[in-house]
Amino acid sequence: MFREDERTRVIEASGGLARLGALAAELGGSRVMVVSDPGVAAAGHAARAAEVLRSAGLEVELHIDVAENPKSSDVAKAAVVAAAFGPDLYVAVGGGSAIDTAKGANFVEVCGGRMEDYRGHDTATAALRPLIAVPTTAGTGSEVQSFALIGDGETGAKMACGDPSAAPRAALLDPELTLSMPRRVTAMTGLDTLAHAVESAVARPRDPSTDGRSREYGCSAFALVSAGLPRVLEAPGDLDARASMMRASALAGLAIEHAMLGVAHSMANPLTRHHGVPHGLAVGLMLPHVVRFNAADDSAAGDTIRGTYAALAAAAGLDGASDAALAGALADRCARLLELSGLSTGLRQLGVTAADLPVLAAEADEQWTARFNPRGVDAAAFEGLLSAAL
Ligand SMILES: [Fe+2]
CATH class of the missing domain: 3.40.50.1970 (Rossmann fold)
Structure with a gap:
């Protein structure tokens, strides 16, 4: 592994x-x-x-x-x-x-x-x-x-x-x-691992010589988080589930080392800075919207993005008759894991309003992680993503 x-x-x-x-x-x-x-x-x-x-x-x-x-x-x-x-x-x-x-x-x-x-x-x-x-x-x-x-x-x-x-x-x-982590920390760090796995699997490779490795690590990490995060939330003392989550964190960390991240991370920084949203919650909130946005790419890159999302979904045993359907199942699974965390599921609950979005979008667009997202983005795209997460 x-x-x-x-x-x-x-x-x-x-x-x-x-x-x-x-x-x-x-x-x-x-x-x-x-x-x-x-x-x-x-x-x-x-x-x-x-x-x-x-x-x-x-x-x-x-x-x-x-x-x-x-x-x-x-x-x-x-x-x-x-x-x-x-x-x-x-x-x-x-x-x-x-x-x-x-x-x-x-x-x-x-x-x-x-x-x-x-x-x-x-x-x-x-x-x-x-x-x-x-x-x-x-x-x-x-x-x-x-x-x-x-x-x-x-x-x-x-x-x-x-x-x-x-x-x-x-x-x-x-x-x-990791047994000493409070539930909220278990949830937020788990969502961060989830976002690392999913974002780095499709990110543009930072190191082209190891292209493919981030996808392999990302798939392994996603499968572990998809099964392991609900278990550690339900039974915090389950050492096997804790071990799965630690392994997932390291695998997803290696995926980032080879390929970097994407726009869920670009939006997390301004959300943390202006609204005090903790990092793991911010990326966890944005991730389902980012997966749907990237999967809808109708340029030449779209098929590759959907293919990788399908591989992630399949690694975790999710069902779908086509790559697009599997990508949809991946987005739904990310949303479900956020729900299970018991944390906020929308930005409004965290005090963000529609009037805040232009500033957040402009700052997200300046983040270096945005350059590695598989689908091109601009400030208007960021505003759309943030608005979907309100
Ligand atoms: Fe992160």
Whole structure:
């Protein structure tokens, strides 16, 4: 399921946190900088990780001062702690914020300067230190990606900062760590994984040499989420279902690494910025409308889009007599998963009005993810999509 030639080795094991010390030592670590966040620390996961590392004979510095949606200044704080300690390995324990802050601190501690200097890809000026990602949510995909998403210090806009050496060397997927997620977080991170799987499967490939891989990973991830998300919502203690969702998150993360995302993500950023809609909810709300919009493409690309949507639907066992019918079934399934999440199903419930749409549409059109959507879009198309989701 995970190809051997990816940069990140994926280790799936319930109770696998106990193996973190051996894994760190195997990767050459002796002084380990552990980056986590206060919520994860309160659940006991950060202290447990530190204890496992120490009992393997490693020196540990624990940094839990990580903010949600980390900014350049959060990275700078972590990098100062790292520079004083002098790590030879990083471990991130948490969701996307902790993993991205660890990646950012690795850039700044090793290469100097500040996060803004590393916007783009292949931007590290020296090889970064090995990083082990230990996710405690199932959603971001950052555990297998070479990018960190960090807020610009002045504008707050998300910067994608990436380098091949920033990708975690290993991702330790221990489903027991996701049991501490509140239902709302389980739902929102699950919807984010869903959107990653569906958007990246049809996105224009960022790396043409691996075209097809994002579709393969996306199909596997979608099948897992389609079956697994209802189960984790209904039976939060079901470890097999939690493991499915963690696997889906990593597979969908790899799909993004090869192909990028689409317009559900383009619209999510302004919805979060102007209306405080959490990322996973924003993409989950927009996704059914995006699938219907893309599937209706009557240009030459339309058949390919519908064919890929049909492959996603078929991977999850959905029925349809034609590619168009299967694409419709995919959109319906995405809408159903949003409904099952128990979160808002329309933008009006979140305080968005018709008068807000032109600004949201214009900002969505400026997002870099829009360029990777398989069907061309403009501000008018975005306004139509947002209006459908009101
Ligand atoms: Fe996302």
